[in-house]
Amino acid sequence: MKLNRIALAILVAAPLPMVANAGVTITPLMLGYHYMNEAHDDQRAVLLDREGRPTNPGIGAPAPGGVALDSDLYVGAAIGIEVTPWMGVEIEYGQTNGDAKASDAAVAAGVLGQPWDYKQQMLTANAYVTSDLITQNYEGAFKPYVLLGVGRSEIEVEAPNRNPSTRDTIGNLGAGAFLRLGETVSLRGEGRAIHNFDNNWWEFMGLAGLQVVLGGHLMPSIPVPPPAVEPVPEPTPEPVVVAPVVVAPVDTDGDGVTDDLDQCPNTAMGVAVDAKGCPVQLTEDLQLELRVFFDINKSNIKDQYKPEVAKVADALTTYKDATAKIEGHTDNTGPRKLNERLSLARANSVKSMLVSQYGIAATRIETQGFAWDKPIAPNDTVEGRAMNRRVYAVIQGQREVVKMQDGTTQPTK
Numbered sequence: 368m369k370l371n372r373i374a375l376a377i378l379v380a381a382p383l384p385m386v387a388n389a390g391v392t393i394t395p396l397m398l399g400y401h402y403m404n405e406a407h408d409d410q411r412a413v414l415l416d417r418e419g420r421p422t423n424p425g426i427g428a429p430a431p432g433g434v435a436l437d438s439d440l441y442v443g444a445a446i447g448i449e450v451t452p453w454m455g456v457e458i459e460y461g462q463t464n465g466d467a468k469a470s471d472a473a474v475a476a477g478v479l480g481q482p483w484d485y486k487q488q489m490l491t492a493n494a495y496v497t498s499d500l501i502t503q504n505y506e507g508a509f510k511p512y513v514l515l516g517v518g519r520s521e522i523e524v525e526a527p528n529r530n531p532s533t534r535d536t537i538g539n540l541g542a543g544a545f546l547r548l549g550e551t552v553s554l555r556g557e558g559r560a561i562h563n564f565d566n567n568w569w570e571f572m573g574l575a576g577l578q579v580v581l582g583g584h585l586m587p588s589i590p591v592p593p594p595a596v597e598p599v600p601e602p603t604p605e606p607v608v609v610a611p612v613v614v615a616p617v618d619t620d621g622d623g624v625t626d627d628l629d630q631c632p633n634t635a636m637g638v639a640v641d642a643k644g645c646p647v648q649l650t651e652d653l654q655l656e657l658r659v660f661f662d663i664n665k666s667n668i669k670d671q672y673k674p675e676v677a678k679v680a681d682a683l684t685t686y687k688d689a690t691a692k693i694e695g696h697t698d699n700t701g702p703r704k705l706n707e708r709l710s711l712a713r714a715n716s717v718k719s720m721l722v723s724q725y726g727i728a729a730t731r732i733e734t735q736g737f738a739w740d741k742p743i744a745p746n747d748t749v750e751g752r753a754m755n756r757r758v759y760a761v762i763q764g765q766r767e768v769v770k771m772q773d774g775t776t777q778p779t780k
Contacts, residue, residue: 393579400441414436436467436485462487466483467526483525498510505587518539520561543574552579556575558572653762657758691733696759698753717734
């Protein structure tokens with residue numbers, strides 16, 4: 368089967384199973400310049416007639432007897448698939464049609480029928496790797512690439528009665544770039560070296576084409592995170608029941624109120640306290656009377672009344688703010704003036720005793736004489752007059768005290 372028929376069958380059948388998949392590439396037209404000049408000598412040594420004789424007999428030469436192929440236009444097409452976002456493979460078919468010429472020596476000798484037509488067909492499988500392998504710039508428009516391929520070449524020269532031809536294995540080595548114009552269309556440019564392994568010559572091409580991608584370019588897959596695993600809650604430990612520690616209440620000052628409630632700590636022993644632990648304070652009133660009786664025309668205090676005066680002194684000492692009001696009186700015997708002086712003298716004698724013997728401040732004691740103006744008994748009897756010869760004192764005052772647990776009180780000062 369001719370190489371062009373094989374290529375046509377491959378190009379038609381290859382895309383059918385892949386059309387539905389992303390990354391199918393089609394280059395419907397590739398145009399380029401096929402440069403042959405470096406291979407002319409080798410071609411003339413190969414492209415002989417069918418019996419292996421020189422195509423231009425009669426030319427003894429040192430020049431080879433075959434023909435060489437002129438450089439000319441290359442037309443091709445390719446179809447492939449993107450294997451990864453940065454690598455693709457494709458099958459390419461193309462041909463070059465041009466002139467085949469004998470050597471200059473043969474031409475100088477007048478070989479007729481030149482130039483003859485030739486056709487070269489190539490069917491190759493190529494793989495290319497883009498710069499995305501390194502840059503990972505998959506969204507970028509400009510994609511340089513390198514290409515490596517292998518395939519078959521068939522050359523036929525239409526020389527009358529000769530038709531020299533050759534079928535060989537070739538390899539492609541190229542470098543180029545894609546310029547993406549959108550999601551599916553790219554311009555393509557490439558420089559390529561073609562090595563004929565069977566005849567050991569090199570050919571060169573400069574190519575340009577338009578590549579179409581069916582289904583869009585292949586992109587790197589996004590890893591799917593594993594499904595979230597709900598954490599298994601740890602079993603809740605059974606609560607540990609700790610028996611409460613009962614601490615016996617403490618009453619440091621012994622007042623009957625525990626320390627946690629006591630707002631007046633360090634209360635003296637024996638003092639009665641309230642619910643807050645504070646001493647119970649009271650106000651005591653002093654109301655004391657003193658009666659001292661005198662002999663006729665006398666103002667001195669008889670011994671029998673001195674203990675009573677001492678009680679008054681004790682009360683005035685206990686009640687620091689208490690005062691005494693002392694009244695002196697007489698019977699109705701004797702002159703008025705004398706009784707006025709005598710009544711005051713009797714009151715002052717009691718005051719004097721309180722001040723001199725007991726240290727009571729004189730400012731706390733008030734004295735006054737009333738003569739016979741305030742009798743408490745009739746003056747017409749001996750007994751009545753004895754009752755009227757007297758001193759009457761009233762002692763009044765207050766003090767702050769605390770109540771004791773035994774019911775008694777004690778001064779706060």
